[in-house]
Amino acid sequence: MFNLKQIAPATFVLPQEQGMKVPGLIIGTEALLENMEMEKPLEQVRNVAFLPGIVGYSIAMPDIHWGYGFPIGGVAAMDAETGVISPGGVGYDINCGVRLAVVPIKFSDLTEHHKNSLLKTIFKKIPSGVGEGYKHEKGMDYSDYKNMLSQGVKWSIDQGYGFEKDLDHIESHGFIPGADIGAVSNIAQERGKHQLGSIGSGNHFVEIGAISHIYLPEIANAWGIEEGQTYVLIHSGSRGFGHQICQDTLNEFMKLGYAKGLPDKQLVAAPIRSNHGQQYLRAMAAAANFAFNNRQRILHGVRLSFQEVLGIKPEDIRLIYDVCHNIAKFETHEFEGVKRKLCVHRKGATRAYGPGAAELSPLFKVTGQPVLVPGDMGRASHLMVGQGNTLTWCSSCHGAGRARSRIKSSAAWKGREPVDYMRSQGVSVMATSIKTIAEEMPDAYKDVDAVVEACQDAGLAKMVAKMKPHLVMKG
Amino acid sequence: MEPNKKRLFFGFEVIAPWPEKLPMGKLLDVHNRHITLAFLGTTDWNQLSQALTQFPIPPFKVGLAGKFDHCQFLPKRHSNVVAWHVEWIDDVQMLLAYQKGFTQWLIQKGFSPSQPDRKWLPHVTLCRKPFNARLWNDTFVSLPMIFQNLHLYESLGNSKYQSIWHYPILPPFEELDHIADIAFMIYGESLQQIVTHAQIALAFTFPPLLNYLEQVSELHSLEDIVIHLNSLISQTDKAIGCPFKAVSFHGDLVKRDDNTLQWEMIVDV
Numbered sequence: 094m095f096n097l098k099q100i101a102p103a104t105f106v107l108p109q110e111q112g113m114k115v116p117g118l119i120i121g122t123e124a125l126l127e128n129m130e131m132e133k134p135l136e137q138v139r140n141v142a143f144l145p146g147i148v149g150y151s152i153a154m155p156d157i158h159w160g161y162g163f164p165i166g167g168v169a170a171m172d173a174e175t176g177v178i179s180p181g182g183v184g185y186d187i188n189c190g191v192r193l194a195v196v197p198i199k200f201s202d203l204t205e206h207h208k209n210s211l212l213k214t215i216f217k218k219i220p221s222g223v224g225e226g227y228k229h230e231k232g233m234d235y236s237d238y239k240n241m242l243s244q245g246v247k248w249s250i251d252q253g254y255g256f257e258k259d260l261d262h263i264e265s266h267g268f269i270p271g272a273d274i275g276a277v278s279n280i281a282q283e284r285g286k287h288q289l290g291s292i293g294s295g296n297h298f299v300e301i302g303a304i305s306h307i308y309l310p311e312i313a314n315a316w317g318i319e320e321g322q323t324y325v326l327i328h329s330g331s332r333g334f335g336h337q338i339c340q341d342t343l344n345e346f347m348k349l350g351y352a353k354g355l356p357d358k359q360l361v362a363a364p365i366r367s368n369h370g371q372q373y374l375r376a377m378a379a380a381a382n383f384a385f386n387n388r389q390r391i392l393h394g395v396r397l398s399f400q401e402v403l404g405i406k407p408e409d410i411r412l413i414y415d416v417c418h419n420i421a422k423f424e425t426h427e428f429e430g431v432k433r434k435l436c437v438h439r440k441g442a443t444r445a446y447g448p449g450a451a452e453l454s455p456l457f458k459v460t461g462q463p464v465l466v467p468g469d470m471g472r473a474s475h476l477m478v479g480q481g482n483t484l485t486w487c488s489s490c491h492g493a494g495r496a497r498s499r500i501k502s503s504a505a506w507k508g509r510e511p512v513d514y515m516r517s518q519g520v521s522v523m524a525t526s527i528k529t530i531a532e533e534m535p536d537a538y539k540d541v542d543a544v545v546e547a548c549q550d551a552g553l554a555k556m557v558a559k560m561k562p563h564l565v566m567k568g
Numbered sequence: 569m570e571p572n573k574k575r576l577f578f579g580f581e582v583i584a585p586w587p588e589k590l591p592m593g594k595l596l597d598v599h600n601r602h603i604t605l606a607f608l609g610t611t612d613w614n615q616l617s618q619a620l621t622q623f624p625i626p627p628f629k630v631g632l633a634g635k636f637d638h639c640q641f642l643p644k645r646h647s648n649v650v651a652w653h654v655e656w657i658d659d660v661q662m663l664l665a666y667q668k669g670f671t672q673w674l675i676q677k678g679f680s681p682s683q684p685d686r687k688w689l690p691h692v693t694l695c696r697k698p699f700n701a702r703l704w705n706d707t708f709v710s711l712p713m714i715f716q717n718l719h720l721y722e723s724l725g726n727s728k729y730q731s732i733w734h735y736p737i738l739p740p741f742e743e744l745d746h747i748a749d750i751a752f753m754i755y756g757e758s759l760q761q762i763v764t765h766a767q768i769a770l771a772f773t774f775p776p777l778l779n780y781l782e783q784v785s786e787l788h789s790l791e792d793i794v795i796h797l798n799s800l801i802s803q804t805d806k807a808i809g810c811p812f813k814a815v816s817f818h819g820d821l822v823k824r825d826d827n828t829l830q831w832e833m834i835v836d837v
Contacts, residue, residue, distance in 0.1 A: 500745055
């Protein structure tokens with residue numbers, strides 16, 4: 094049905110058909126593509142190619158699966174002047190992302206007592222699960238929001254949640270300009286009020302484990318990564334604050350008729366230069382800054398937990414990097430020999446700048462930026478380095494991608510079975526709901542190794558290190 | 569008992585997110601839980617099977633949704649069963665009229681439905697004695713429920729029933745398999761029913777949502793329904809948290825051959 098044509102290793106073109114403004118580009122090995130349910134996600138890749146102002150390709154990463162309008166694992170760049178901004182191309186969880194930190198202790202040096210205490214302490218310090226937050230604290234008021242949006246993650250650092258040196262290790266230095274609290278509804282502000290510094294539910298997590306393998310020693314050395322070292326991986330986003338911004342915008346765009354003529358109304362999109370497009374971009378930036386601060390505060394809770402249990406100073410737990418994987422960003426890329434300002438939508442995809450990219454801090458300007466790829470809670474997660482691939486607007490994959498529905502995963506496990514099974518695999522899991530653990534079991538996901546290998550084969554990012562989870566806190 | 573005599577009753581098949589654990593008692597199997605429409609007791613099966621050829625067809629094609637709002641011990645004096653009372657969320661007038669008409673039809677056909685003049689009490693029996701009433705009351709949590717298919721059940725004794733005849737009624741919703749999110753096929757006979765059944769589908773996954781349901785008066789399109797459902801999610805998240813990010817603007821309302829409506833609802837989680 095889709096007639097994919099291979100043009101390079103792990104790179105396929107979906108031919109341009111009537112209505113599509115550009116062809117599709119699918120990253121993946123033949124083996125991966127054969128084992129996926131591809132029909133619906135590829136139809137979404139095709140639909141995205143209808144959007145006004147799209148440049149180059151409608152792109153899918155190897156962890157693609159069916160999403161809201163755009164596939165998850167989708168990338169699309171729009172001309173900044175003539176293109177559109179689509180909230181469905183960013184996702185509900187605006188600036189959902191991942192951050193990686195390393196702890197100056199080998200994981201094998203932790204006793205069982207340390208591991209149990211760590212997990213319990215983190216679980217106590219960092220709210221997780223449905224509706225969990227800092228309910229008994231004052232919460233965010235209007236001036237807090239204003240300050241946070243004008244400073245990005247520095248706002249939290251100035252209040253003692255982390256260190257100045259963290260800023261160089263966060264995508265866009267933890268700040269998306271242009272945010273305006275005036276573009277955010279009261280209900281969004283209410284929803285976010287007590288949620289800053291909390292993980293949320295679903296597939297969000299805090300994971301602790303050991304660096305299990307180094308693929309690229311020179312890059313790993315430059316970043317201070319060693320085999321056996323303890324790592325912390327955090328996955329969360331902008332919580333109810335971001336969800337509400339997406340919802341408010343979709344409601345408005347639908348009422349204004351911006352879905353007219355599109356093959357799927359979930360792609361609803363306003364011209365970037367329109368008042369409505371600009372309003373969404375201001376609100377999206379607000380949510381993006383909320384999410385950076387959220388992950389900063391979660392890491393702070395983890396740092397304090399290591400201090401409490403093992404006496405490790407918070408500043409000795411080094412942030413390696415923080416990436417966004419649900420966002421639209423204005424970037425300059427060369428296309429057909431001309432430099433163009435583009436609005437790059439990455440939904441379930443990670444920016445993967447190579448060496449020399451202007452935005453990167455000095456260390457990463459030399460090496461390329463870290464690309465963080467969480468897998469599932471049993472097998473592995475990966476650390477990669479971006480190659481600045483021009484075909485994908487310097488993008489790479491964001492995770493393993495689901496292979497099995499939540500219903501099927503849940504039905505496969507009863508009672509405490511998931512916890513016991515994970516323990517038998519050397520992974521201790523804590524969550525507010527056992528159902529969440531059942532839904533997130535390793536067999537619900539594709540093999541992340543195959544996904545990162547496809548990205549490496551396609552020249553999007555190189556594998557630097559593999560990480561094996563041992564302690565996992567789920568929402 | 570004579571071979572053509574059976575202990576029979578008519579009832580709707582009930583579906584609910586039943587708790588994994590319930591207090592001690594002689595529990596009815598999940599598949600046997602029902603709402604009795606008319607209890608006949610020992611009845612001549614040959615006579616009834618003939619009458620069923622003229623069975624009064626329900627005026628509704630889609631089952632109704634409600635919630636269990638409190639625990640009941642029946643009968644009030646010397647109780648021998650624990651039941652959960654049903655408070656309807658759907659408009660129930662048609663069902664109430666049907667229940668009365670159905671009882672009359674049985675009488676006209678020469679059958680003796682139990683307590684035909686008493687007000688109908690929709691409930692689901694969960695357990696027979698012995699049970700600890702206090703424990704059942706203390707652990708009761710309001711849950712959503714729906715019914716589908718009308719059955720003629722034969723009582724086999726020991727709280728076991730088997731369906732010996734049925735008339736199909738669509739469920740208000742069915743859960744679908746979806747890789748990334750959760751999905752439901754919602755059925756209804758009007759926009760109002762579609763929104764009600766969509767809310768109940770969400771409440772099956774997250775029962776506390778029941779406390780935030782609101783009556784919707786102005787519904788003109790599927791977009792209105794999605795906006796309403798998302799407002800429900802927002803209000804719930806603001807108050808107590810909610811596992812759903814949003815209901816997507818996916819799909820269209822489809823008119824089925826039997827004139828009912830269906831909509832594939834996808835919920836981002």
